[in-house]
Amino acid sequence: MIDLIKLYKAIEILKSNAEWTLIDDTDSTSLTENLYNNIDWITGKNSNGTAITTKTNPHSEITWTKVKTEYDKL
């Protein structure tokens, strides 16, 4: 499985305060595009207190290529 702290750092470099959540149940230790595409981007809050999420990245500053580049530099 990947290093979630590195992923957090990589995304924070590109855009601080972007909110997301990710369930990683893979064995891969490197960040793959498939896993990146599984990030749930948080866009709001439901009435039960849980996050409203979307797989569609709403942050133009954050792309797979840029995240991968920053992740691999860390």
Added chain:
Amino acid sequence: MALFVGGTEKSFGKVLQTQTALFTSQTAHNSETYSATGYTDQITPSATNSKILVTFNFRHHNYQSSGTGCLCRLAVFRQINGGGYSQFYPTDANVGGGFSEADSNEKTWYTIGNMVFMDTTHNTTNAIDYKLYARRDTSSSGSVNVGGSSHQAQVILMEISA
């Protein structure tokens, strides 16, 4: 065998069934809104008045890159008969762990989490799902991560007769 206490026969709840689930997945949570971990299990009670002993054992770690602390909140949400999850235990979860310090140095805090409670209010023989949720505390920075490094997590559900 009957057990008498003070001359009165006492009855004790019997374990009717157990369900267990084991996980090695990990999740990241960097919002002040709850999002689901992958840790969940389901039980279908045999009686409406039975009790469900719920146990979650897991690791979590909080990471701060800057700021003045990373505190987490952890709560188990319950869903009955697929009707949608709502926060169940603790009903108003506050800080569940982490650090709150005046410096902004990068740091990570690791710990084992154990959540054990008795569900006495399900009142159903439909399927019940319990799922762990996590979030950052209000005004915290950084990321709350549950699991990691293939650390095993386990959910145990035990139905006990009334």
